[in-house]
Amino acid sequence: MDREDVLPTPPTGTPLPTVVGERYRLDRSLGNGGMGEVFEATDLTLHRSVAVKLMSPSLVQDEPARARFLREARALAQVNSPNVVAVYDAGEDAERPYLVMELVEGTTLERELVRSGRVGPARAVAIATDIASGLAAAHERGIVHRDVKPSNVFLTPSDAAKIGDFGIARLERPDATLTLTGQTFGSPPYMAPEQATGGKVDARADLYSLGCVLFQMLVGRRPFSGDDAVSLVYQHVHSTPPRVDRLVPAVRAELGALVASLMAKDPDDRPASAEEVRRALESVPTEPIAPPTTTATAVLPRRALELGQRRKPWWPVAAVILGAVALLPLLVALIAGGNPGPASSPTQQASTTPSSLASSSSPSGAPPQTPEAAGAALLASTQQLQDAGAIDHKLASDIEHAVDEVLNGHGHGHEGDAGNTLNDLKEKIAEAVDHGTLSAANGRRLTDGIDRLEQTLNSEGD
Known part of the structure; x- marks a missing residue:
């Protein structure tokens, strides 16, 4: 179906x-x-x-x-x-x-992923648990599905998952070894290595495919991408995808380890059965992990974090300098034995200088002063809009990639390329506003963030 x-x-x-x-x-x-x-x-x-x-x-x-x-x-x-x-x-x-x-009323997991991009850990685990339960029932009867993928998973109005389309299922009995010469079974984006290479396929191939589906639900993309089936098959056989808990900080390490075990290249390194997977999914923690600092930290590209750690905040130094300048007239007056007067009294100096510094130079209220800080602020705004469902998943992904590209290229003579990248991004935002997929207010908010990022890049280039 x-x-x-x-x-x-x-x-x-x-x-x-x-x-x-x-x-x-x-x-x-x-x-x-x-x-x-x-x-x-x-x-x-x-x-x-x-x-x-x-x-x-x-x-x-x-x-x-x-x-x-x-x-x-x-x-x-x-x-x-x-x-x-x-x-x-x-x-x-x-x-x-x-x-x-x-006839299953509802939708398919594939359509759900196209609509939402990715699924939260708790819901992803619930859907995967249902898939594992269905596979366990099939495997108990000696049936290997061999084509587990999002389009073959149906979601009911109550959000229960059902596996369909057993058209290429194999009965694991000596009298049921039907094959079709010259035809490839399965779907390359979700195909187990042994299945892709024509090796012996058993129930553990379905577990590998389930791992690929769970990876896609949690991350928002398939484990591997390629222009053709050959490229995908090669990666399934030879490449190891990154762990989902490293790609998505909200995913717990226990869940990341389970997905990695499902996608092990050697079937012997995978869980022994779908029933074992079902039990593991029911016990795995799904509560999101709070990011160590802010939302921006969770989505900030690695290079931005590294650069940000090397930079020291400028505002404490500025405060010391301003304080010294403010006290200089008082010091001169005391040495000369004169009266500094009410207009420049220590009390007035102490009450005005720190307050103006706090309003204009505070790290929490001031505009970002470095490309890394501006990039973090833009990514934080994007993440907030994505969490609220106020931005299209593809546009959010374009923003993240653009910030990553700009920050990784910064400092290597790519200022012109950075400007082109940010201008292209502003055009995409304008198109989203025109098409009604992004509100005008949110479009201005993102465009302002891009402008600030561009200003900091130009400032450092001067």
Whole structure:
């Protein structure tokens, strides 16, 4: 029941039936995949909505494909779990196999991630726990899904997760070793190394894929990115992604360790079973860790932190100098034996100088004086807007990357490049305001922050 990647149904030359199996009325298409098309339908006997998958006419005469299609029905029929899409019926209509399944109301995890970017630790763990529970039920019946990915995870209105589309599932029995020559099983962004290299695949391959999905929920991107399947497969086999708790400070170390263990290259280094993963997820702490200083620290690029640590605050030195200058007339008057007068009395000097210094030079109230401080302030504003749902995830990511690029390039002769980067960023913000995805007030707030960052860069370049 993969409703993602909905494609227009190509002309087949074979008219679609109105009623399948003399019982299921086809109401509307939900999507068209490699094995067939999925419809929302009505069960005319029980008067309920169902999902009906009709095998593609081009595959009807392909015996291995027919066997694979019917295997999905048998695989699902064996699994009884609230976290697996239920199968109700299967059969053939005019020699065309069909499968009748539970119609899941709600959305898919893939659509949710496109909408929100990433999921908070508590909700991500809850969804992953449901996925692990469904996989445990399937694995108990000897069924390996082999294609666990966000588009195959359905989220109900109550936010429960259900696994669907067992079309390439494998039954781990000697009499059920169906393969399709020349076809690749699984989805490269979530594929276990042993699956990608044609090795022996067992239930632990599903756990690797679950680790990839959990990584994406927590971080907001897939573990690996590439221009093609070959690049992705190479990275799954040879590269280790960073731990999620290092990428997202709010994620606890225990959860980061669990994700890392799920994505271990060697299946023997992964948890032994989906049930073990389910229990681990139920016990892992999900309360966010408070950042050590401010929100800006959590999102500030590493170079900015390093540079900021090397710089000493300027305002204590300024306070000492101003204080010395303010006391100089009094000192001269005392030496000369004269009266400094009421206009320059020590009391008045003491009451005016510190207050003006606090209002104009206080580190908490003054505008940022360094690129690092200005970058931190801009990132803090962006994070606050993102937490409030007031900014598009992509725009927020563009701001973070631009600040990182500017700060990493600062001091290496890239002032012109920095100016171009910040101007491009302001144009993106203006477009977001024009399109209504960002309010005008928040747009000005971000643009002001970019201007301050640019001013500090120019000041240091003088």
